[in-house]
Amino acid sequence: MKIINLSKEQLRKFLVIYQGLSFPKAFQGYDGIKAYVKRVGCVQYDPLNVVGRNIDLMIQSRIDNYKTDMLDKLMYEDRGLIDGWDKMMSVYCTEDWPYFERLRLRKKSEIEIILERRNSSEAIMYVDTIKSFLAQNGPSLPAKIDLGRAENDSWGHRKLSSAAMDYMFNIGTIGIKEKRNVQRVYDLIENLLPSEVLQAEEPFDSDKSFYKWYFKRRIGSIGIYWDRNGGGWLGHFVSDKALRMEALKELYEEGELIKVNVHGFNENFYMRSEDSNILELLEYNYESKVNFLAPLDNLLWDRKLVKDIFDFEYSWEVYIPIKKRKYGYYVLPVMYGDKLIARFEPEVHRGNDALVIKNWWWEEGAIITEEIINELMDCFKRFCAFLNSSGLSDESYEKIIEISNKHMKNN
Structure with missing residues (x-):
């Protein structure tokens, strides 16, 4: 059983390095996307697109010169990644499919209860009908299959x-053959996944062995994580605190996890034993660059931990209703080195138009230097290239400089 001690600053640096947010980038190119997802297990998917979907915003902060067609090729042509349920709706490695049999069974029970509550249980009767339709007609949008309207509340399918x-x-x-904007085109799973994946046996001999794999995997989604309730433990099985404490205890005793004592914290932190080599990188002086993070970035899953x-x-x-918002509708955190120093609200971006920043906020106490401003503008160049934008609008540039000058005067 191994225990290591870290300061708050060391933990912060570890998380940034582990998540591939340090410079130079640890993950490169098309293969780097799969390598990153393999490290963290899953990346949360959300279809909302203001300046990119959550998953694209995550990848652009880790992969230089990222374009969204790289992910589409990896998911819907090469099938190296797959849409599935993990921490909410997520994307994970295709080879993990057999490991999720128990989670699919849990989702089956959950959705059947939801459909019954919404008076839509009739939908389940059409499973064979839809399978036959897809077998005869190929991939399809749900709208192309007319089975009538569903009776439900305002949250259910129409x-x-x-x-x-x-x-x-x-x-x-x-499974999902492709996505057309936010619409899913479905096909039979046997037409999408390799036979060796579909035919692979579930690797667990008991619920307990699955739980231990799943809890350990979730810690790997963040890098080092505590045992208290939080956003990183959302989802089936992992949200059960009693189950979690038992699994973490056994994993630690078996040497699968390393306990991490963080100075100033009473919580027990854990990391996977196989990630201990990253501790050696804490001595390395990384370049301080600016990154724009996604709202549902793995690093931000636990808001209390981030705070x-x-x-x-x-x-x-x-x-959140407009009147109750502190900042804005879709606000992205700004990282410099291993510190979160600002946030901004972009306008909805379409096509080659200049990127417009509605609002910009420096964190109270953040020390803004000429070097930081230069790195910020360099990050905007990279971000606009990702968006296929003509660049940051002149008005937005002037707004950021004006806000920065006021901030520096007040600090």
Whole structure:
């Protein structure tokens, strides 16, 4: 059993390095996307697109010269990654498919209860009908299959075909062939995944062995994580604190986890034993560059952890009423080195238009230097290239400089 001691600053640096947010970049090119997802297990997916979907915003902060067609090729042509349920709706490595059998069974029970509550259980009766349709007609949008309307509350599917295909997706009968904006085109799972993946046996001999794999995997999604309740433990099985404490204890005793004592914290932190080599990189002096983070970035899953380790309070205010928002609808955190120093709200971006920044906020106490401003503008160049934008608008540039000058005078 191994225990290491870290300061808050060392933990912060470890998390940044582990997440591939340090410079020079640890993950490179097309293969680097798969390598990053393999390290962290899953990346959370959200279809909302203001200046890129959450997953694209995550990858652009880790992969130089990233374009969204790189991910589409990896997912929907080469099938190296797959859409699935993990921490909420996520993307994970295709070879992990057999490991998620128990989670698919849990989702099956959950969705059946939801459909019953919404008076839409009839949707399940059409599973064989839809399978036959896809077998005869090929990949399809739910809208192309007319099974009638579903009776439900305001949150449910409007069409029985949509409810049925969502159910079939979650239990693993069908998968996503491609996405057309936010619309899913479904196909039979056997047409999408390699036979060796589909035919692979689930590798667990008991619920307990699955739990231990799943808890360890979730720690790897962040890098070093505590055992208290938090955003990193959201989801089936992992949110069960009693189950979690038992699994973490056994994993630690078996040497699968290393316990991390963080100075100034009472919580138990853990990391995977196989990630201990990253501790050696804490002595390396990385370049201090600016990064724009995604709202649902793995680094930000636990808002309390972010506040305690990075001294940065962040919430995604998309679903908060306008009058109750502190900042804005879609606000991105700004990282410099291993510190979160600002946040900004971009306008909806389409095509080759200049990028417009609605609002910019420096963190209170952040020391703004000419070097930081230069790195910030360099990051905007990279970000605009990712967006296929003509660049940062003149008005936005002037706004940021004006806000920065006021901030420097007040600090």
